[in-house]
Amino acid sequence: MGKWMRSAVWRQKQFYIQQLMQAGLTDGRERLEQWTMAELRREYERFNPAYSMEGGDRYGQTSARAGKAHH
Structure with missing residues (x-):
């Protein structure tokens, strides 16, 4: 993967983490x-109301991965 692509992927990942x-x-x-x-x-789509079918009540949703170890 080229330098530009690596940088773009890293920036996108940082955006999702920050959000x-x-x-x-x-x-x-x-x-x-x-x-x-x-x-x-x-996870970003779950927490971002713009991606929710109902328009989203982002409060009260929990992460499917919260507290689980990554394999």
């Missing part, structure tokens, strides 16, 4: 760094 931390996901940043891009995107 999840702001949404109140209880996992630490170090743990989120271990998640795949697909996992981060899936």
Whole structure:
């Protein structure tokens, strides 16, 4: 993977991590760094009301991965 692509992927991953931390996901940043891009995107879509079919009540949703070890 070229330098530009690596940088773009890293920036996108950091964006998802930052958004999840702001949404109140209880996992630490170090743990989120271990998640795949697909996992981060899936969690982001769960917590972001714009991605919810009902328009989203983001408060009260919990992470499917919170507290679980990454394999």
